Amino acid sequence: MKKHKVTICTGTLCHVMGGSELPALSQFIPPQYLNQVEIKGSPCINHCKNQDMKPPFAEIDGDIFCEATIDKLVKELIKRIENDS
Amino acid sequence: MTANNNNATIIRRDLLVRLCTALLQDKAEETDRIPLNIKPKKRGSVRCCVHKDRAVLKYKLMSILGYKESEETDELLPISHYVKHARGIQDFIIDVISEVCSNCPSAKYKVSNFCMACEARPCQVNCPKNAISFKSGKAEIDDDLCVNCGKCAKECPYHAIQYQARPCEESCAVGAIYQDEQGFEHIDKSKCILCGNCMQACPFGAITPSSTLPQIISEIKSGNQIIAMVAPSIAGQFRQDLHQIYGSIISLGFTDLYPVAIGADLTAAHETIELQEHIESKVTSPLTSSCCPAWVKFVKTQTSLDDDIISNTPSPLAYTAKIVKQENPKAKTVFIAPCIAKKAEAQALSDCDYCISFEELGAWFVASGIEISDQMEYKPKVTASLLGQNFAMAGGVSLAIKESVENDCRIENIHGLNKANIRLIKQKIKSHSCDFMEVMSCEEGCLGGNLSLVSSRESIRIYNAKAETH
Numbered sequence: 001m002k003k004h005k006v007t008i009c010t011g012t013l014c015h016v017m018g019g020s021e022l023p024a025l026s027q028f029i030p031p032q033y034l035n036q037v038e039i040k041g042s043p044c045i046n047h048c049k050n051q052d053m054k055p056p057f058a059e060i061d062g063d064i065f066c067e068a069t070i071d072k073l074v075k076e077l078i079k080r081i082e083n084d085s
Numbered sequence: 086m087t088a089n090n091n092n093a094t095i096i097r098r099d100l101l102v103r104l105c106t107a108l109l110q111d112k113a114e115e116t117d118r119i120p121l122n123i124k125p126k127k128r129g130s131v132r133c134c135v136h137k138d139r140a141v142l143k144y145k146l147m148s149i150l151g152y153k154e155s156e157e158t159d160e161l162l163p164i165s166h167y168v169k170h171a172r173g174i175q176d177f178i179i180d181v182i183s184e185v186c187s188n189c190p191s192a193k194y195k196v197s198n199f200c201m202a203c204e205a206r207p208c209q210v211n212c213p214k215n216a217i218s219f220k221s222g223k224a225e226i227d228d229d230l231c232v233n234c235g236k237c238a239k240e241c242p243y244h245a246i247q248y249q250a251r252p253c254e255e256s257c258a259v260g261a262i263y264q265d266e267q268g269f270e271h272i273d274k275s276k277c278i279l280c281g282n283c284m285q286a287c288p289f290g291a292i293t294p295s296s297t298l299p300q301i302i303s304e305i306k307s308g309n310q311i312i313a314m315v316a317p318s319i320a321g322q323f324r325q326d327l328h329q330i331y332g333s334i335i336s337l338g339f340t341d342l343y344p345v346a347i348g349a350d351l352t353a354a355h356e357t358i359e360l361q362e363h364i365e366s367k368v369t370s371p372l373t374s375s376c377c378p379a380w381v382k383f384v385k386t387q388t389s390l391d392d393d394i395i396s397n398t399p400s401p402l403a404y405t406a407k408i409v410k411q412e413n414p415k416a417k418t419v420f421i422a423p424c425i426a427k428k429a430e431a432q433a434l435s436d437c438d439y440c441i442s443f444e445e446l447g448a449w450f451v452a453s454g455i456e457i458s459d460q461m462e463y464k465p466k467v468t469a470s471l472l473g474q475n476f477a478m479a480g481g482v483s484l485a486i487k488e489s490v491e492n493d494c495r496i497e498n499i500h501g502l503n504k505a506n507i508r509l510i511k512q513k514i515k516s517h518s519c520d521f522m523e524v525m526s527c528e529e530g531c532l533g534g535n536l537s538l539v540s541s542r543e544s545i546r547i548y549n550a551k552a553e554t555h
């Protein structure tokens with residue numbers, strides 16, 4: 001089964017600027033979809049160097065999400081998983 | 086609105102980061118651009134226009150730097166002027182910035198135009214005060230009669246009656262925040278216990294605590310010996326290992342670091358002795374903990390509570406600061422703290438020179454470009470017991486005392502100084518239903534401190550995950 005890869009930035013800047021709750025993401029994904037998602041945390045993923053985007057950052061399948069919230073990420077994941085089938 | 090994830094909090098942090106960056110680079114003039122950089126013309130505005138948004142940012146920065154807006158005698162003085170003459174914490178750490186306060190209308194029930202003026206009119210029928218009439222065709226509430234019971238809102242089948250809140254006043258459990266004739270909020274300093282609820286509740290961020298970061302950074306730049314004293318709850322603030330967090334703090338330029346948990350061990354030992362004496366003396370009220378300054382201030386402002394119920398034991402900070410000053414008489418001391426009340430406590434202690442919150446620490450890390458996971462570990466010379474470390478949690482003080490007290494005694498802990506808990510506490514004290522009571526103003530104790538970077542739920546998770554691996 002295809003897995004959607006989520007990288008949550010756990011870098012200090014993202015952590016301070018609103019991203020501190022994001023690592024709890026898996027608790028908010030509908031249980032039936034959990035096996036189609038792979039979540040990992042990573043130190044600074046370098047998007048914070050870009051002044052045009054606001055932290056906190058996350059990536060889903062390589063696409064960047066700025067001002068990330070649990071809600072935003074969950075919605076996006078569900079959309080991607082439902083598109084697969 | 087959660088305390089952590091909202092734009093008012095993020096803007097406060099953004100201001101701290103930008104201010105810190107300018108201070109570290111010795112570029113005070115750069116701070117004049119902060120409002121323009123945060124609120125560029127193209128992004129639209131939250132208030133009436135982008136210029137008001139920018140003015141608000143200036144007043145927030147002034148508040149961080151220890152200036153009230155009323156002290157702005159010359160409006161042309163730029164932010165950099167206040168940065169160069171940063172005053173740190175003045176007589177009071179928090180106040181309402183009138184220019185930022187949005188004059189929220191008074192809290193009351195209001196009828197919206199969803200009202201259908203129906204035949205049933207359950208709002209009118211069920212109103213215990215006869216406050217509802219239909220003179221104008223739709224329901225109308227007579228504010229003089231209305232007692233805000235909310236029955237009408239519950240009964241209306243169209244959900245046409247809404248409660249319009251005034252968040253700061255609602256959050257204050259001690260009635261310390263009030264509106265003047267012009268509609269601006271003020272904090273009554275004789276009643277305020279520095280619980281920080283209003284700061285977290287205000288959706289406009291009108292309450293912005295002052296900071297001593299400029300002074301601390303300049304001490305470091307002058308090469309002075311400066312020692313960090315870190316509250317145990319820091320362990321719940323960052324995911325990395327405690328020693329790596331300490332290492333990151335050292336990287337900021339501190340010459341040494343002491344965990345305040347060493348003071349907590351002393352507090353626990355002393356408080357246990359005090360409790361034993363208290364029980365033996367057969368006093369008819371419980372002894373309560375002294376380490377939460379908001380609780381101490383609460384008792385002192387309440388005429389119905391006797392000051393004697395607070396233990397005389399010095400707080401973990403007081404003990405730690407004393408040790409640090411004894412061992413390093415020339416050093417300046419900086420307490421790294423979870424909340425506003427602790428900032429006030431530090432301000433009043435002669436052994437403690439400065440205090441910053443976890444939030445200010447986080448902003449400082451960001452401004453210095455410190456990635457915690459890349460930093461070296463730092464092991465302090467003195468270490469505390471696990472019980473001392475656990476003062477971070479709600480119930481931590483009780484736990485430490487339970488371990489060492491000899492007498493059989495009844496211990497309780499209550500965290501979150503809201504209206505319901507205040508009633509509960511008063512009742513427990515009156516009925517003497519326990520011998521010792523730990524009271525923490527913040528929910529979840531210091532792990533839920535009001536100047537945290539992390540929600541209390543997440544900070545408990547982080548804290549417990551570390552405890553398991555140790």
Ligand code: FES
Pocket residue numbers: 009010011012013014015043044045046047048049055057
């Ligand atoms: S800290 Fe998150 S992208 Fe740099």
